[in-house]
Amino acid sequence: MALLTEKLTNNQQTILNLLEESKEPLKAYAILFDIQKKGIKSPLQVYRALDKLIEIGKVHKIESKNSYIACKNSHCNSQTSTSFLICEICDKVTELKKNNLSSYFSKVSEKSNFKYTKHNLEIYGECKNCKKKI
Amino acid sequence: MALLTEKLTNNQQTILNLLEESKEPLKAYAILFDIQKKGIKSPLQVYRALDKLIEIGKVHKIESKNSYIACKNSHCNSQTSTSFLICEICDKVTELKKNNLSSYFSKVSEKSNFKYTKHNLEIYGECKNCKKKI
DNA sequence: TTTGATATGTTATATTATTACATGTAATAT
DNA sequence: ATATTACATGTAATAATATAACATATCAAA
Numbered sequence: 320m321a322l323l324t325e326k327l328t329n330n331q332q333t334i335l336n337l338l339e340e341s342k343e344p345l346k347a348y349a350i351l352f353d354i355q356k357k358g359i360k361s362p363l364q365v366y367r368a369l370d371k372l373i374e375i376g377k378v379h380k381i382e383s384k385n386s387y388i389a390c391k392n393s394h395c396n397s398q399t400s401t402s403f404l405i406c407e408i409c410d411k412v413t414e415l416k417k418n419n420l421s422s423y424f425s426k427v428s429e430k431s432n433f434k435y436t437k438h439n440l441e442i443y444g445e446c447k448n449c450k451k452k453i
Numbered sequence: 454m455a456l457l458t459e460k461l462t463n464n465q466q467t468i469l470n471l472l473e474e475s476k477e478p479l480k481a482y483a484i485l486f487d488i489q490k491k492g493i494k495s496p497l498q499v500y501r502a503l504d505k506l507i508e509i510g511k512v513h514k515i516e517s518k519n520s521y522i523a524c525k526n527s528h529c530n531s532q533t534s535t536s537f538l539i540c541e542i543c544d545k546v547t548e549l550k551k552n553n554l555s556s557y558f559s560k561v562s563e564k565s566n567f568k569y570t571k572h573n574l575e576i577y578g579e580c581k582n583c584k585k586k587i
Numbered sequence: 588t589t590t591g592a593t594a595t596g597t598t599a600t601a602t603t604a605t606t607a608c609a610t611g612t613a614a615t616a617t
Numbered sequence: 618a619t620a621t622t623a624c625a626t627g628t629a630a631t632a633a634t635a636t637a638a639c640a641t642a643t644c645a646a647a
Contacts, residue, residue: 328625347603361628366604371625382516383573385603385634404567418561424576427552432581433538439517439575442558447566462594481634495597500635505594519634588647595642603634611626617619 327372333357334368335377335389344386344412381405381412383441392416399437406446413446461506467491468502469511469523478520478546515539515546517575526550533571540580547580 327335333354338345345353351365359365369387372378378387379401388403392414402415420440428435461469467488472479479487485499493499503521506512512521513535522537526548536549554574562569579587 330626361626362604363606363628364626367625382575404562404565406567407570413565413567415561415565420561423557424574427549427554428538428576428578431538431547431549432584433540433547433576434579434584435576436541436578438577440558440572441516441574442562442567442569442572444562444570445568450566450568464595496635497597497637498595501594590645590647592645593643596640598639599637601634601636603632605632606630608629609627612624614622614624616621 328368330359330364330368331371333359334365335372338372338378338387338389339391341389343410344381344384344388346384346386350387379403379414381441382439384412386412388412388414390414400439402438402440402442404442404444404446406449407443408445408449411446411448415440415442462502464493464498465502465505467493468499469506472506472512472521472523473525475523477544478515478518478522480518480520484521513537513548515575516573520546522546522548524548534573536572536574536576538576538578538580540583541577542579542583545580545582549574549576 334350337350337353347362347365347369350369351359351362354365369378369380373380373387376390376399378389380387381401381403384405400421402418402420404413404415406412421435421438424438425435468484471484471487481496481499481503484503485493485496488499503512503514507514507521510524510533512523514521515535515537518539534555536552536554538547538549540546555569555572558572559569
């Protein structure tokens, strides 16, 4: 747990705040654009902060969208594994939490004689709001 | 099934052959480099062929690696969904087939009032060969 | 044999991410 | 208090991944 309570640097905190306030995942250069007023000028500053935030589990990357999202799960047990529901209509992304996907994947992997460590899962479909409207 | 038996164009076939012969997933520019001798000169030609091959289910993209892999499953029922086991040690990638992951994810999604359409799953760990060596 | 759909070729450019290197900062050990 | 250590920053340049725009070609179906 030590990692999770570690103090963040200015750049890291600025970027985490932005992601936490955002209703949707943000791309690295969108982040850069948004915070140039706060003194962050180069892509590298953004990527470095993101790397650290990902490492400590505060932020996840959505691989298929090259986007980054703050982890709303205060006791996120998946600092490495991620599972998302992604709406194909409105692009809303929600993180699946408190599920037993890891143990399920662990079993599935074993059948192929593969030792599970972590996973990324991206499920596409229609969120509850968009389902209604159709 | 019509799509799966559709005739491929030269570029598409060239790139599919390369991917099928490859022991590992390939990146777009690696493909480009490999086939320049065969007349394909620009990234766009590669990406267009890949798009088509992905559309018909002959090739899958591994999102977290920006890499492309031929589908070895001759009757691939996942033209859109993909599930991979990725070895963190040797980088070997195998596709999970004939599993009921889709129906499982469908149920998991329903619990969040989300209508499942498709998924990408990337499981990281140790393949059977690398497990032995440790 | 024109039409419509799809594929190609080519150039340029957009988007995403990293390398390399100099400098700064803050905690700890001497 | 200062040298050492480990990170964090700043900056410029560039690498890696992917798409836009537009002209031309192919080829099957009406």
